[in-house]
Amino acid sequence: MEDIEDLLAGGVGGAPPGFRLPLNAVGINPKTNKSKRVSSKQDQITASNRDSLAPPSLKIPGTQTIYIKTFGCSHNQSDSEYMAGQLTAFGYALTEVPEDADLWLINTCTVKSPSQSAMSTLITRGRSGKKPLVIAGCVPQGSRDLKELEGVSVVGVQQIDRVVEIVEETLKGHEVRLLTRKTLPALDLPKVRRNNFIEILPINVGCLGACTYCKTKHARGHLGSYTVDSLVERVRTVISEGVKEIWLSSEDTGAYGRDIGVNLPILLNAIVKELPSDQSTMLRIGMTNPPFILEHLKEIAAVLRHPCVYTFLHVPVQSGSDSVLTAMNREYTASEFRTVVDTLTELVPGMQIATDIICGFPGETDEDFSQTVELIKDYKFSQVHISQFYPRPGTPAAKMKKVQSKIVKQRSRDLTSVFEAFAPYTGMEGREERIWITEIATDGIHLVGHTKGYVQVLVTGPESMLGTSAMARITSVGRWSVFGEVIETFSSANRETKSREETKPPCSSNVSSCETCTCSAESCGEERSGEACNISGNISRQDDQKGKSEKQETEMREVVVPGSSVANWGFIDKALVCGVFVSSLTILVLLISIASRVLVRQ
Template identity: 70%
Template sequence: MEDIEDLLAGNGGVAPGFRLPLTSVGLNPKKKIPIKPKQFLVQDPLQSIKIPGTQSDSEYMAGQLSAYGYTLTDTAEDADLWLINTCTVKSPSQSAMDTIISKGKSAKKPLVVAGCVPQGSRNLKELEGVSIVGVQQIDRVVEVVEETLKGHEVRLLNRRTLPALELPKVRKNKFVEILPINVGCLGACTYCKTKHARGHLGSYTVDSLVRRVKTVISEGVREIWLSSEDTGAYGRDIGVNLPILLNAIIAELPSTGSTMLRVGMTNPPYILEHLEEIAEVLRHPCVYSFLHVPVQSGSDAVLTAMNREYTVKEFRTVVDTLSKLVPGMQIATDIICGFPGETDDDFAVTVELIKQYKFAQVHISQFYPRPGTPAARMKKVPSAVVKKRSRELTAVFESFTPYNGMEGQIERIWITDIATDGTHLVGHTKGYIQVLVDAPESLLGASAMVRITSVGRWSVFGEVIEVLNHASKDKTSNETNAGLEGCSPCSANDEPCACTKEPDPCSCAVECGDSRAGTTISANGMPTGNQNLDEQLIRKRKTIVSERSEKTVPLEQPQAKKSMEEVRASIMKWNFVDKALLAGIFLSFFMVVASTVFLWFRT
């Protein structure tokens, strides 16, 4: 373990690395001596929002532990070690981490903390006595876990090279590949702590990403999510750009449209010069016509204070251009309420911006000062005002009816998940509108044509009229990846997110509501509560009665019904067991009668 920098805590720090949100895993060896536990738990206290960037790191760590002999478990109490993967974007996330660490220490569990928080704030009091693995060292999580189980406190934080994309991986959803294309960012937002942890931009090469795409398609993946702190900044450190990467990936997607590409969050400054090229990509039949573009405020004065490096006019240019050039384009955005110095007028123009565009997805969060950031030293807006503004904007957003008028439309959807009600499957249209269908689980991973039957605020309902690509008939489907997480939109009261279930990663560019807490690993524990590494965890689906599969349209040809004569003939065929049972019944009846007669004569 020659380059585990601080085998004993307190030997000084190293330059912070880079990373995102939060998770934990639990390990539990069968032997008393904790050298190689056989099971691990993945847990995340703030599961209501999925963060692709975090999920990817969590899946890679779980994959390495699994490859080394650890297995998923569901009992945190039985865990021998908890591995917590953290996010530094917001205070709620770090608070949740603190709670998990406190519980772990009280339960006398060895702890390993990964992610942004230890990388960017390694001297936190809460991290005393726990092992730490940096965001660029997730490929060495097994070493850290094993040393911790031996009683050593390990700190592995030095930045080295990007983790290999080919590391073992356990997908939370076997049909979805979360593919990190770069880490770190080019921005310097005054409210953001993530860059302290994630560092400057570091991009994977086009060739390495294309190779990974080919691999996951051969494994039966149906959706590829490109993930990063800022997708639009991709390649600026290695002499390429996002359109070059996107076109290279599109060339590898199946012509049948069985696998779809989803482009991750991108900030306005880095796509302004590529808008027409991006629009062309989003029009491609194998790419979702959906993009997450954070605005954060409708006021230029606030954007300047945030150091966001664009104006409201430039944000409008992005939205207007993509909406004009891409049919059915759907755009999600983020808003921070109550940034220091935000006036009533600043907030009013933000509300007007949201009202004008009526975005179907808006991630609304309240400002939280992050220690060590410039914004933490700015004069704060009173918390009561911040909460009032958050509630007001949420009410405006929730008054929209973005899917009205879709009833009766025929849409192609890609089905990859199970709804939280345990009854419906979840698919998405090309515009990434969530469609709930009542269909058998055999349709997971399939593409289908559906008729929209009704609409709701967060999603629409549809009935399957034709199956186009059936996952169960795809021999390349990877059966080793288990775990499907139900999905449901979040709602904002005082929670940061007010709408969607699948926002892109939090980053220095996004103060979104993707705050996560930790996850726990145990030698025979599985995730409980919410998770990031929780993204591995499987939400058990309720058993659905067989009538549902009979309702669904063209799936399998029904078996020919037997004639009444055949049925009667089969009933008349008596085998040995039937005869033996009949003889037993007659014998029992005879014994009862004989006993009754005997007792009567005796009396």
């Protein structure tokens, strides 16, 4: 079956978000005989002869209930949120109970075999339950002829703005296939966030790499970046909507902009200018491969020091062996990865780096694996994502000579044991940290906050604390997170520190220039040019040791910009008030004059 996108009138266009195209605009040729396919090449939505795709009822379109299941990365999660937003904008209801849904929308991931196997299992379950199915994401985009996708509707990764049409036609019993697209979906589509306080913002799709094991490139394609202006406008919008964390997401954040003549530091500098100076909204930079940040390490470090940016970065290394990295076609060496980690750790106080490892890549020897173990031991990363090699169909690595399965599994266990022996949060107990609280823990008891280094802090408190920032004292540390107690919460605005305004010189609005600024590393670049450096968080008991009294520390935390008073009015304010007073007096005199004339005539 060809792609329906090629059959649109003029080859481009489509309905605005939330609107359906008329049937003849999407190439539908409904059939009266389901046992015979329509021969027209323009039939891209076909009536299905499968019971699983039969319409559940003759309900009015937009009144049915949809179940959405998402596999994979944050980019996939963002795509699901956009699709959910468009469906709800058109009237569809969402449910987390599959059995209650009239249709299942499954957003898939092709990175690992287990994810695709889970998709296949869910499709089988949906068919057994006679549920109409729409399969989205990287699997149908990268493997169009997959047997599991026969007889179900599919939507590609760049066709998410057409999900309403696809769902509607699928509910009618038609099989829809939308995969081809030459432009990126708009960023201002309706969106239903899984977490109201977290915006996952895709900054580009695809990548510039050609890793021999990667199937995602087949699905997401070559690099395509959103413009700086469109991303900055989206940041302004989500902040106004109450978002407290913005996650920049893509297949390779570091490659951003190279197709449109800009780069990641340019984007980051533009975004941080929009973040509230009270640190009520934080920015998290997404995964970036080593080759593309090596050129901008100092600029990236300056952004990470900004008080509204988490000092956390996900930089996959995949292997500590240069020979394995060459076989993977990763385009960097282990030494260059070490340069990235060493530089960021040196330039950014409290820097936290997460990484990925693939165990048992084809051709990996015991010596290669030992080099990987050595690298992990050297840095003792707080987060390491360890996976076994999975040959993905259609990739060069799938044709390479494989390492024995038992060896792959053993290496994965060995590396996991090495990693789990670390105690990365030792020494945090008793410290006071500012945290940003955005989630409820899986135990249903604790709230989840993160420090500026993105260390997970579990605290107890009412759900009303979600979306707030707080000072927390770390009471105990675990292997994967730490526990804390909230000392105080911060209001959403106006947490300014007068003493620092008076003693610190202005910072440049360009955070990349902050290395020449006399502000502290934590505060550098917070304010626009011409304004004083203000810090509203990360206040610890160490201030007392530096000669600040308890009273001064309390004032720093509790100073609120006072309300307006006459004494603080400017010339324009006073002139406006005087003008209003004179105008009112003139009107009153005129009214009295008119009334007196009327009385004289009578």
